[in-house]
Amino acid sequence: MAKWTPTHEAPEPLEGPVVATITGGTILWFVLFLVQLPFYGWFDDHGHTWWVWTCLAGAGLGLIGIWYVRGRDAAIKRDAAEKQPQVK
Secondary structure (H helix, E strand, O other): OHHHOOOOOOOOOOOOOHHHHHHHHHHHHHHHHHHHHHHHHHHHHOOOHHHHHHHHHHHHHHHHHHHHHHHHHHHHHHHHHHHOOOOO
16 A cells, blocks of 8 residues: 555645635526426436436535635634734
8 A cells, every 4th residue: 555655745735715706606506496496307207316416415515505605715814814923
């Protein structure tokens, strides 16, 4: 197993507009749920109702994700503000 051990340092994680990305994904899942809802009968007839419920689950998990990344973003900003020197 030693030959698979990486010999270089891991790169820094990429930071980007995380809150916007998660919010956009959540909106997309919810829109897909709403678009499929009028066709629920067709999905039910063909045994594909899980498509509808997967979109709803994605939107629900996205709401949890928005809550999480907003808290994470706030904690990162608080930490950065604490590390700056105090000016008197």
